Amino acid sequence: MKKYIFFILLLLGAISSIISSCEKIHHRIDENIHYEDSEGNINDTTLVPITINLPEVSFTQKEFYSANLESEAILNSIIALIDAAEPESSIYMCINQINHEGILEAFKRADNRGVNLNLLIDMSRVEPQRVNPAAFNFLRGADMKNTQIWETYNDIADAAINENRFILFSKIETTEGSKEHIVFQASSSFTVADSRGAQDAITLSDEELYHAYLKYWNEMKDRAISGMTGYNYFFEILNAGNTEAHFMPYRNNGAVISGDVSLDFLNRISDPATAEVRIAMAFWDDNRIAILDKLIELVEQGAKVEIVLKSNVAATLSRFEVFESKGGFVRILNVNDNERPLTNFGSRFMLINGTYDGVVGTKVTVTGTLSFTANSLRNSNTAVILLKDDEVYNRYETFFNDLRSLPEYRASGPIYAGFPETFEHVPGLTGTGGTADVGVYIAGFDTPIYLSTGVWTFDNSGFRNQVTDKIVSPSHAWRSARPATGPSTYLAMAFDVPNGASKVSFYYGTWGNQSGANLGAPCTFALEYSTNQGSTWTQIGNVITEAAWTAKQVSFDVDIEGPVRFRIHRFGSPTNGADNGSLNIDDFAIYQKK
Incomplete structure (x- = not known):
């Protein structure tokens, strides 16, 4: 009795294994077709009709790519299409990288079934040269009589590559009958590695599109070893x-x-x-x-x-x-x-x-x-x-x-609308560069200036565009004055941004030249913020002292709730006459709190 029970369990296990395998490759099993030989193996010559609604769109699943896990969705759709290719039909593949065992085995089954396989596989650069040899070894060593394989080498430039990922099927069998002129176009190579990312693929039945792709495939074949430098771009509408x-x-x-x-x-x-x-x-x-x-x-x-x-x-x-x-x-x-x-x-x-x-x-x-x-x-x-x-x-x-909907990489939230402030939209501001000292100087700190982001105030400074100003975009930057002695200089927002701040960034530079005329000197300054409409200010990060002869970006990660405003504090020159250099600021950006 135990002997019979054991046999039944083995049989159930085998059936379960077969069903599981069929589900994995998304085949439709027709009860009227015998797919197995006497030993229970899938018959390599059997055509497996595919259930497909053309045009068909396939994507790797979010639950997999969001966790950097393998998704077989697109790879399985390729296997199902190959297994549905009718005897004496033709398959044309052009691929950057391929090493997926299931797809290679499907090609072997198709060859055994009498499908003519025409395979272009890239070897242009390090990545395909590392991945593809295993596929070549399998395909060339599998006694595949109906298969031709070409290696492709794009000789236009050192970085040039055959980046294609498409397969053409002249005829497939679906559960609703034969379909011709199938174009399968994917974003992913046919590898497990690519299946770990978000990828898409589309399958269409379109005779004109099929022949356009086939024309391209033949161009690729004719230039497989060399001659891509003579290729002529074409398109079809x-x-x-x-x-x-x-x-x-x-x-x-x-x-x-x-x-x-x-x-x-x-x-x-x-x-x-x-x-x-x-x-x-x-x-x-x-x-x-x-x-x-x-x-x-x-x-x-x-x-x-x-x-x-x-x-x-x-x-x-x-x-x-x-x-x-x-x-x-x-x-x-x-x-x-x-x-x-x-x-x-x-x-x-x-x-x-x-x-x-x-x-x-x-x-x-x-x-x-x-x-x-x-x-x-x-x-x-x-x-x-x-x-x-x-x-x-x-x-x-x-x-x-x-x-x-996936998590944002940046620690900061989105940039506020209208920022970065480029210090360009100032009434009366003219000039587009050159040696002329064109711009607006303001002596009193309380004088409002209406910029694109809101009202700003500053003193002993202005918007300038000399060749010695460190301008990022497009033609002016804020520049502080450079008194030998004197009080601090400020560039301040006279308004709040409403939703807090997670980051502040801007470009700064030292006005003047590194040597010769208009000799510049390092400038000492700091970024400050206020959450009480400018009544009191708090310094952010360290004081910056640097002779930046080209514009340099600095970024401050902050965690400030609610309405807030910011200012640049250029420290005053000491009474001993040592020069605190003139400062340029441009492209001032504020990012909302997430």
């Missing part, structure tokens, strides 16, 4: 303008094309005041800062614009704080501080809702592997799809809102 595909690098006849594809997408917004723009961008550099300048312009014109960035990107990208100060929203996610929860992401997509190409109420999704770096646009192989599709947009908007 399909489905009455509702679908676009753009294939980089952005070059023609061996030279970089001027302009920017991503900027062109934004320039097609024709009524900014009613537009909404949401961008999740894993990679961005200052070489394409014109995109951020365009977003600042859109915000100033009334658009609602929101951005999600990684902390390592935000650390090097200039002007996003200016974007915030104009009313734009930025969420920065932690990817480099191991003492706090990590949230990585590789997605690079843009959502636009508004009047687009002159059509009111258009919902646009732009996704693929094109990031906001110069290398991605001008040197690397990347592809991007633009879709005008409400349902696709809505799915991506939900994904974006999940990213937006």
Whole structure:
């Protein structure tokens, strides 16, 4: 009796294991098809129809990427598509990195089933050279008779890479019948490492789009070893303008094309005041800062614009704080501080809702592997799809809102609207630079000056724009006077910001030259705050004494509740005649308490 019970338990365990495996790869098991051989193994030649609603959108799950854990969602969708490829059909893959065992095994099953596999795998740079050899060894050693593999080397520049992550299926079997011309485009490589981040993928059935991608794939194959320097950028506008595909690098006849594809997408917004723009961008550099300048312009014109960035990107990208100060929203996610929860992401997509190409109420999704770096646009192989599709947009908007809701990396809250104060909007202030000492000097501390952020007061100082002033933006900075002896000089807010403060930052510098005429001297000063409308002031941090011959930014982390104002206190020169140098201050920023 025990023998039979043991046998039954083994059988139940085997059945449970098979069901678990099938759930993991999201296959639909049809009870009328025999998937197993006599020993209970999955038959390598069996076609497994896929349940799919095209266009299909896939994302890694928030509960996984928010904890830096592996999410199989996109990888499983790839496996399911490969297992649904019909015999004698063709698969074309172009991938930056691949080492996922489940996908490699699925390719082997497809080959055994008679599917023709055409695989482009990158070896351009250190990362793919480290990851991809294992995939080559598996695929070339698996006796796959219907498979061709090419290594790709982008020879445009040292940093150039095949950044693509797409697969084309000529024909798949679904639970509703055969579907042809399938395009699968993902943000992630086919690796476990990429599955730990927030990633997106889209699957479409579109003959014109399929052939555009296949044309690009063949260009890649023909230039796999060398010749990418001669590649010519092309794009296709399909489905009455509702679908676009753009294939980089952005070059023609061996030279970089001027302009920017991503900027062109934004320039097609024709009524900014009613537009909404949401961008999740894993990679961005200052070489394409014109995109951020365009977003600042859109915000100033009334658009609602929101951005999600990684902390390592935000650390090097200039002007996003200016974007915030104009009313734009930025969420920065932690990817480099191991003492706090990590949230990585590789997605690079843009959502636009508004009047687009002159059509009111258009919902646009732009996704693929094109990031906001110069290398991605001008040197690397990347592809991007633009879709005008409400349902696709809505799915991506939900994904974006999940990213937006994750914890903020910065200890500080958002910058106050209107800040940083650039000390430009002063009645009577003229001049744009040069040697002329143009500006406004105020002798009395009680004289109000109406700036863009509010009313400020100061004495023995003004707004100047000599070549010896340390100006950040755009053409003037505050400069204190430099009496040989005398009292302190102040630059003070005559108004409160209402919601407390978590950080204050500004640029400072020493007026004058390091040597020769207009010789400057170090200046001693401090930042102070008041929570009683200026009746009393408290110093923040240490006194600063430094000869800063170029503008230098300083940041103070604070924790102040309720209404507060700030001032710069330049200490007076001592009675012995020693010179406390003249001070420049520019781009004064205050961040709300979180």
